[in-house]
Amino acid sequence: MLEECMAGLNLKRGGVYFDGTLGGAGHSYEILKRAPESTLYATDLDDYGIARAKEKLGEFEGRFTILHDNFKNFPAYAEREGIRPDGVLLDLGMSSFQIDDKSRGFSYLAGDKPLDMRMDKRVSFTARNVVNEYSAKDLARIFREYGEEKFAEKIAKNIVAARAGKSIETCGELARIVENSIPAKFRYEGGHPAKRAFQAVRIEVNGELSGLYEAVIALARLLKSGGRIAVITFHSLEDRAVKNAFRELETDCVCDKSLPVCVCGKKKEINVVTRHPITAGEEELKLNSRSKSAKLRIAQKI
Numbered sequence: 001m002l003e004e005c006m007a008g009l010n011l012k013r014g015g016v017y018f019d020g021t022l023g024g025a026g027h028s029y030e031i032l033k034r035a036p037e038s039t040l041y042a043t044d045l046d047d048y049g050i051a052r053a054k055e056k057l058g059e060f061e062g063r064f065t066i067l068h069d070n071f072k073n074f075p076a077y078a079e080r081e082g083i084r085p086d087g088v089l090l091d092l093g094m095s096s097f098q099i100d101d102k103s104r105g106f107s108y109l110a111g112d113k114p115l116d117m118r119m120d121k122r123v124s125f126t127a128r129n130v131v132n133e134y135s136a137k138d139l140a141r142i143f144r145e146y147g148e149e150k151f152a153e154k155i156a157k158n159i160v161a162a163r164a165g166k167s168i169e170t171c172g173e174l175a176r177i178v179e180n181s182i183p184a185k186f187r188y189e190g191g192h193p194a195k196r197a198f199q200a201v202r203i204e205v206n207g208e209l210s211g212l213y214e215a216v217i218a219l220a221r222l223l224k225s226g227g228r229i230a231v232i233t234f235h236s237l238e239d240r241a242v243k244n245a246f247r248e249l250e251t252d253c254v255c256d257k258s259l260p261v262c263v264c265g266k267k268k269e270i271n272v273v274t275r276h277p278i279t280a281g282e283e284e285l286k287l288n289s290r291s292k293s294a295k296l297r298i299a300q301k302i
């Protein structure tokens with residue numbers, strides 16, 4: 001969805017951009033290349049990713065500032081520094097280098113690697129804490145809500161039973177418990193049986209959904225007039241948070257129509273550019289199976 005994203009941002013010479021999810025810097029690189037003399041601010045929680053991204057952006061030295069931080073903190077930083085972007089991009093979720101590096105513990109294929117899944121290594125809370133310390137009720141809730149897992153209760157119950165003897169330490173142990181909790185005839189429906197449960201634990205560990213709605217609102221408000229915000233999501237709850245944030249910003253006066261003048265003071269702040277989210281085309285789907293659930297929404301500041 002790179003082209004749709006770049007087009008959606010309306011890149012321009014000398015513009016100021018914020019990439020909240022730097023990752024492998026694929027999008028950041030294109031912004032700096034396609035918008036001559038532009039300036040880029042970027043955040044990521046992952047310091048390993050940041051080190052790689054700095055190398056990738058080397059040719060644009062002097063035009064970018066990278067912060068090892070949560071994009072949810074950028075509005076406060078921007079206010080302090082007087083930064084008003086022309087474009088904001090969020091490409092939510094995880095980077096391929098995070099899943100490919102088995103020692104990070106994100107993958108259900110990571111065998112004997114410890115359950116970790118932290119994007120930000122400065123935080124001590126890991127997947128091990130979720131799996132060994134959450135009640136069956138809370139585990140079932142995250143599997144159901146964040147993993148859209150049909151067998152959430154059964155998986156939670158089996159985790160609690162398994163950890164009664166000895167704590168669950170590795171990705172392989174968790175993957176096996178999940179796999180054995182799903183009835184054989186449903187086990188290979190929709191990819192690896194542990195895919196949804198691992199996604200759910202990752203979202204919980206990194207607090208990926210908490211504060212997303214508020215962050216989208218605050219980032220959109222930072223934009224200069226005419227500036228664009230583009231958000232790519234991979235999960236229905238993320239997409240709902242973005243859709244609702246855009247709807248809130250797009251709503252004008254909410255006073256009762258019988259009142260002669262507005263008393264609520266609410267003003268429309270954005271125009272939504274994508275009435276329906278943009279999804280991956282056939283070519284991209286062939287190259288990248290992860291793009292199947294990707295949705296891109298774009299809005300423009302008034």
Ligand SMILES: C[S@@+](CC[C@H](N)C(=O)[O-])C[C@H]1O[C@@H](n2cnc3c(N)ncnc32)[C@H](O)[C@@H]1O
Binds near residue numbers: 027028046070
């Ligand atoms: C899908 S990748 C981004 C890929 C990137 N657009 C590219 O072109 O390479 C998501 C990245 O966002 C980071 N991330 C996720 N949530 C974040 C947050 N709240 N604040 C900062 N970075 C975050 C992850 O560590 C990951 O590197």
